[in-house]
Every structure is written in C-alpha cells, then in structure tokens.
Amino acid sequence: MYAGLVHAHSGLRWIALVLLVAAVVTAIGKWQGRGSYTDGNRKLYLFTLISVHTQLLLGIVLLFISPKVNFGMMSEKLYRFYSVEHTTGMLIAIILITIGYSRSKRASDATAKQRLVAIFYGIGLLLILASIPWPFRIAGAGWF
Template sequence: MYTGLQHLHSYLAYLVLLGLIISLLNALTGWLQNRRFQDKDRKRSLLGLIPVHLQWLIGVVLYFVSPLGAANASGAAMKDATSRLYILEHPLTMIIAVILITVGYSRAKRLKTDNARFKNLVIFYGIGLILVLSRIPWQAWFAAN
C-alpha cells in the first residue's frame, strides 16, 4: 500500500504542476487582456484546484503511513535536512499552498469585476505554485530517474 501511494503521490505531482500552470496562465492572459471572466475560465481555474486537493488528501494519508513522515518525527530528525523536509517543511508548505489556492478560487467566484477575478487568481495561484515548487523534494525526483 505504501509503495502504491508513494508512486501515486509522485506521479500526481506532474498533474498538479500542469493544472496550476494552465490555470495561472489562463488567469494571467485574462487579466492582461482585460477579458470577460466566463464559465470556461472558472473551469480552467478548477484544473489547478482539483488536482491540488486530491494530491493533498493522498499526501495526508502518506504522511501517516510513510516511515519518512510522522513516524520519523523526533528531535534528531529535525537536525537532518532531508528528514526535516519530509516531516515538517514539505507538509506545512503544501498545506499553506492548498489553503491559498482554495481561498483564491473561492474569492474569485465572489468578486464582482472580471479584472479583479483574474487578478485574484493570478496572485493566489501564483503564490501557491511558488510554494509548491519551493518544497518539492527534487532530490527524490531526480534520484528516481
């Protein structure tokens, strides 16, 4: 079970990045071109939101079944950069990113002007993407290849 979840979490990360990039680029072009916010724009912003939430759910389960997650939490593990990444930095940063992306999507639905909706999505999805990129365990990705 652990290995399957680990692989799913790793491969789903590509979908998360792709969805966030598509959503962010769509919002950025809409904002810069002063376009009307249409239903297709709302659906494109969901391309960033849905995979992020799915990835978060799998990550929470993985955190508790992985030997690198909660089971490894100790004072000694905090002194090791790799252990600290898996125990604290990666999960906490990803939770913040999920919250920002969710808030950005929810606020965009409620805003009145189209330009404000696009701008809101650019800001929240952009910060969320930066956070995600900052705490992906890149050494594990490149070691697998």
C-alpha cells in the same frame, strides 16, 4: 500499498503542476488583456483546485504511513524536509489556492476574478515548486 501511494502522489504532481501553470498563465493573460471570466476559465480553475486537494489527501495519508516522516529526528535533513518543510509548504500553498478560488467566485467583475486567481494561484505555485522534493534537492527523490 505504500509504494502505490507514493507513485500516485508523485505522478499526480505533474497533473497538478501543469494545471497550475495553465491556470496562472490564463489568469494573467485575461487579467492583463481584460478578458472575460468564461466557463472554460472557471472549469480550469476548479480542476486545478480539485487536483491540489487530491494531492493533499494523498499527502495526508502518506504523512501517517511514510518511513520518511519522523518528527523525533529533526536534526537529519531528510526527515526534517518531509516532516516539516514539505508538509508546511504544501499546506500553505493549498490554502492560498483555495482562498484564491473562493474569493474569485465572489468578486464582482471579470478583471478582479482573474487578478485574484493569478495572485493566489501564482503564489501557491511558487510555494509548491519550492516544497517539491526534486531529485537534485533531496537524495533518493525521483521525477515520478
């Protein structure tokens, strides 16, 4: 079960990243070009939100069953990364993405909606990219 969850969490990250990049690029383009807030945009932003929340749920399960998470071994880089850095960075990013989606729904005009999505999703994307255990950063981490 553990191996399947790790592969699902690691593989689904690519879907979340692609959706986040698409959402940020779309929002910036519409914001700068003063485009409209269409149903297609709204669905892209919603699917992005759903994908990062799915990743959050898988990550919470892994937090409790992973042998890489050990709060008693903070002096070791691997345990500290998975126990604190990865978890905290991803949680803050998902909170920002959620706030951005919620605030954009309440905004009055299309430009404000696109600006909020671009800013909050963009900061969330940067935090996620910084918190992913890339193979060149963490020994033993894989691309999938």
